Amino acid sequence: MNNDEIDSRVVLMCGISGSGKTYYSRQLENQGYRRLSIDEQIWGRYGSGFADLPPERRKEIFMDVTAELFVRLGEMLENGEKVVVDSTMCKRIKRDYARNICRKHGVEPAIIYMTAPLPVLWKRLSGRLGNGPDDLIVSHSDLMSYFENFEAPMPDENYMVFKQT
Template structure:
């Protein structure tokens, strides 16, 4: 396996999801650079449908959303999330297992998705990829040199705001996967 050094793909196995045969939605949770996309891509190789907020924003813009001012980016992100919400519903109705490659920063957002998932007779699994800020900085420095829908540029200033605004899941049924 190849990938950015220090990510799950750097030669280490990806931990198993509880029961990959059951109808479920895996909710990736963590700050930019924590390894969510790498993990979600591995689940995609195992048969999950991956819905990525970063890829949806890139498809709308045709470029890195990190180049926009924060308000404009937030607007594109909100529209992309609305589209992906509808796609998630469609996929659950079709009986597909899904991995949501989002950050799930806010507990209220996580709770809203959990309710939607349960209302369709699915189980959810909240995977929190927990990383220290210095780990995130190191990974983002490597990622920022790349271009593409899964390489949204995150400056040190933006990372600080992400860390400050992140509502860490505690007691929500999450599974914590520590990152180095």
């Protein structure tokens, strides 16, 4: 994908864990975007212990941090900043919510959908050691749950696809 194709102050990354969202977000960060990362927020609070929490507690934490991230997105837009949201955006309702925040600030966000085959995702994730926010451990069962429950963007969401093999 060519970064020149992006013509928005806000980029919403979208994709399953291991699809390359953080890698691409960092490229945008190098071009002047401020990066909002849920994984960094979670790591900052819980460190490697997050992976050891019960699934329901992890989900609760993830939802809380997502809500905080959306507040921060609004603040950054008020300040005129360019923002890339490095998150799964796994459900249409989350993307719609983020899109509405952007529109309230006069910005139409770009949605970049990162996709990769399940074996590629697992190969990437199985090598993680839990050494930092970009290295969070994702179990095979969690990956399968993410894969089965992920809501891919619909045509009316005006997204760009970046496929990895």
